[in-house]
Amino acid sequence: MEKLKITFLIPPPLKGQRPAERSSGCTHVVYPTPNIYELTTAAYIEASDHFEVAYHDFTYEKDDFCQFIRNDDSDFYSIWTVNLSVENDIHAIETIHSLRPEAYCLLLGPGPTYYINKCLCHDRVIIVRGEPDLALRELLEAFYSGEKDSWQATDGISFLRGGDVVNNRPHALIKDLDILPFPARHLLGDRRYHNPKLKLTPYTPVLTSRQCPFKCIYCVPSSLTFAREIEYRRDNGRKPPVSFRSVENVTRELEQLAAEGYKAIGFMDDNFLWGEGRTRGLTDALRRLHLAWGCQARVDEITEPVAEMLGNSGCRYVDLGVESFDDKILRYIKKGITREQIYKAIGLLKKYNVPVKLNILIGTSPLETREKLRDTIRRARQLKVDQIMFNIVSPFPGTEFYKLARQNGWITTGDYVPTDVQRSSIVSYPNLSAREMERILFYANLRYFLSPSFVFSQLRRFHSSGEFFSALRALKIKLFG
Numbered sequence: 001m002e003k004l005k006i007t008f009l010i011p012p013p014l015k016g017q018r019p020a021e022r023s024s025g026c027t028h029v030v031y032p033t034p035n036i037y038e039l040t041t042a043a044y045i046e047a048s049d050h051f052e053v054a055y056h057d058f059t060y061e062k063d064d065f066c067q068f069i070r071n072d073d074s075d076f077y078s079i080w081t082v083n084l085s086v087e088n089d090i091h092a093i094e095t096i097h098s099l100r101p102e103a104y105c106l107l108l109g110p111g112p113t114y115y116i117n118k119c120l121c122h123d124r125v126i127i128v129r130g131e132p133d134l135a136l137r138e139l140l141e142a143f144y145s146g147e148k149d150s151w152q153a154t155d156g157i158s159f160l161r162g163g164d165v166v167n168n169r170p171h172a173l174i175k176d177l178d179i180l181p182f183p184a185r186h187l188l189g190d191r192r193y194h195n196p197k198l199k200l201t202p203y204t205p206v207l208t209s210r211q212c213p214f215k216c217i218y219c220v221p222s223s224l225t226f227a228r229e230i231e232y233r234r235d236n237g238r239k240p241p242v243s244f245r246s247v248e249n250v251t252r253e254l255e256q257l258a259a260e261g262y263k264a265i266g267f268m269d270d271n272f273l274w275g276e277g278r279t280r281g282l283t284d285a286l287r288r289l290h291l292a293w294g295c296q297a298r299v300d301e302i303t304e305p306v307a308e309m310l311g312n313s314g315c316r317y318v319d320l321g322v323e324s325f326d327d328k329i330l331r332y333i334k335k336g337i338t339r340e341q342i343y344k345a346i347g348l349l350k351k352y353n354v355p356v357k358l359n360i361l362i363g364t365s366p367l368e369t370r371e372k373l374r375d376t377i378r379r380a381r382q383l384k385v386d387q388i389m390f391n392i393v394s395p396f397p398g399t400e401f402y403k404l405a406r407q408n409g410w411i412t413t414g415d416y417v418p419t420d421v422q423r424s425s426i427v428s429y430p431n432l433s434a435r436e437m438e439r440i441l442f443y444a445n446l447r448y449f450l451s452p453s454f455v456f457s458q459l460r461r462f463h464s465s466g467e468f469f470s471a472l473r474a475l476k477i478k479l480f481g
Contacts, residue, residue, distance in 0.1 A: 004144055005052040006106075007074040008042050008187070010035075011092030012058040012065050019059040023205070023268065025082035025110055025223030026394065026421050032060060033193055036205040036268055037224040038080045039183035041108065044133045047181050050144045055187035065092070069099045076104045076140070081111035081119065082223050083396070083418040090121050097122050106139075108132040110226040114397050116158050117165055126151075127158040130231025131210070131224070133180060135171040156231075170231055177210065177245040182253045197317045197357065197387065198264040200292050204257060205268045208250045208282070211242045212270035214298070215334040216321075217400035218364055218393050221270035221296075230398040244274070247281035258289040264316075265293040273301040276309075283313035292316050299337050299345035311352025317386060318354055320345065323361040325379045326372050332365040333401075346383055355386035360444075363393045363437045364401075366410070366429045370436065377444050390444045391421040392437050 013019040018028040022035045039055075046053040054074065058065050077096055081089045093105045105125045112119040112127040119127055128136045135156035142151035152159065156171025174180070185204060194201045211228060212221055220226045232240035257265065265286070272295035273279055286293055294317035302318075310318065324330055325339050349356050358380050362373060380388050395405040397416050405411050405427060412428050419426050423441070425434040 001050075001144065001146070003050060003052045004076065004140065005054065005074045006045060006076040006078055006140065007054040007056060007072065008038055008078045008080075009055070010057040010059050011079065011089055014088050014091060017088065020082050020084035020088065022080050022082050022085065022109070023223060025226055026084070026220055026396070027391075028084065028420050028422070029059065030422075031194065031196060033195070033205060033266075034183075034185070034188055035080055035223075036183050036207055037222070038078075038108070039185060039187065040180055040207070041078075041133050041136060042187060043181040043184035045137055045140060046184055048137065048141070051140060053184065053187065055184070057188075057191075060191070066095060066099065069096055072100070074100075074103060075143075076106055078106040078108060078136070080109040080223070081107050082109055083111050083114075084420065086111045086115055086119065086418065090119065093121060093125060097124060106136065108136065108227075110220075110223050110230060112158075113227045113230045116167065120158060120160050120165055123160045123163075125159070129156050129158060129167075129227070130170060131173055131228045132156075134174060138171075170235055173228070173232070173240055174210075174243055177243050178249045182256065195264060195266050195294070197294055197319075197355075198266065198292050199316075200263040202262050203264040203266065204262055205266045206250070206253065206257075207245075207268045208272070209242055209244045209269045209274065211240055213239060213242055214271075214336055215239075215400075216336075217333050217404070218361070218396070220396045220399065222268060225270055226396070226398070233398060247278060247285075250282060251285040254285050254289055254291065258291060263292060265291050267293065267295040269296060271296065271298055271301065273297045273306060276303065276305050279306055279309055283309040283315075286315075287313040290314065294319065296321070299341050302345035302348050304348055304351075307348040307352045307354060310349070310354045315354050317357050318349055319357045319359065321359045321361075322380070323359065323364055324368075324372070325376045326367070329365050329367050329372065332367055343383075346385065356383075357387040357389060358383070358385050359389045359391070361391055361393050362441055362444075363425060363427050363429070363432065366408070366431070368429065368432050370432065370440070373432075373440055377440075381448065388448055390441050390448075392423075392425045392441055393427060394419050394421050394425075395427060 021027045021029045023033055042053055045051050079089050096105055107119050107127045113129045116127060139151050139154045139157060142154055155169055158167045192201055193203050195203045211225055228240050292314050296319040299320055322342050327339050330337060346356055360380055395402040395411055395416050410427050410429060412434050413426050425437045428434040
């Protein structure tokens with residue numbers, strides 16, 4: 001039987017709009033990065049002999065989208081949709097079905113996992129909810145079998161039947177991530193990516209685990225985590241379990257990347273540090289392969305042995321979710337850390353010359369005031385870390401914070417609407433309005449990123465004029481859109 005063709009695509013942004021960043025899912029693009037979650041799913045589909053797989057990113061490709069669809073022969077188009085891209089992707093689906101009415105559109109990611117009814121805008125749209133890898137391949141294999149409508153029995157999908165929405169039972173999660181192939185980076189062609197925090201190219205993200213077990217009330221660490229959590233909470237009322245790749249499996253991928261000429265790795269795990277034993281195995285491989293790298297971590301995972309491992313293995317940044325230096329706020333948002341732990345972790349990382357990036361989240365609780373925000377921003381700047389990122393909290397559906405915001409009338413729009421957390425607020429408290437939060441965010445960014453100390457510290461890190469101008473463009477987008 002002839003192979004079925006599936007094209008993973010990122011549609012072009014609507015006119016006058018900035019493209020959504022589909023890995024984090026809650027911001028617009030500041031600098032381009034490949035969606036490693038989607039590329040892993042694509043690799044799992046490609047591992048079957050029954051499918052031909054292609055990939056097109058019209059955010060960056062200059063080809064005409066309509067012309068491409070008109071001339072293409074794919075049986076399926078898969079779109080990884082996040083909240084910020086729902087309207088954009090529905091428009092793309094309408095375009096696809098006007099030009100290729102026989103093709104199916106498959107929607108993955110947190111957007112369609114939550115907005116099921118809205119995203120089922122056509123009878124040839126199928127939503128693959130939550131963690132998509134296994135469900136998508138089973139769905140496509142059912143189509144390949146040729147048995148009429150057998151695909152409708154696939155776990156983890158939603159679709160229209162006779163105009164009614166059908167939500168099949170959830171699909172089981174992957175327990176052992178080693179069953180998945182390495183991401184299909186070859187589908188990206190010769191496109192090169194960079195991470196301003198690492199400077200070196202070629203750069204690629206890598207994922208060694210899925211999910212975070214902690215209880216922060218506001219948190220959406222990544223688009224894959226969010227999709228998994230929305231789906232799992234529907235039936236279980238709690239977060240899904242964490243899944244891991246083995247150290248040996250990750251090491252093989254790192255060896256392959258080094259052999260292919262990659263110089264820089266950004267680990268996309270919600271939390272990269274899972275005990276000293278696992279960390280030692282991964283950092284040993286990174287040191288041996290001479291890869292520059294960075295990760296996201298919790299401050300309570302930074303012990304002295306861990307900090308030393310990071311410093312000795314080429315770690316160029318640790319991205320710490322601090323959010324606030326006020327212990328009462330940290331308790332309210334169930335962060336599970338204290339101000340003392342924040343200072344201790346940063347001190348250990350500095351001791352071993354590991355650059356630190358702090359994430360400060362404005363407006364996480366009704367306890368927030370202008371004075372407390374000023375204190376947090378002042379304390380963050382006094383620490384003289386490598387970088388600080390300021391964002392505004394958003395009441396993402398599916399989180400505890402969303403329920404609190406709805407119940408207490410904190411959402412200015414009445415209900416959640418997709419909002420770029422780097423610029424806008426739809427949350428307003430009696431003592432701190434949405435506009436005040438936006439103003440504090442803008443001036444915090446302006447004063448920090450244009451301060452002489454930050455500018456001079458960053459200039460020393462650039463290896464070329466291209467890196468400098470790329471970072472300058474990213475800063476302009478961050479500050480002014």
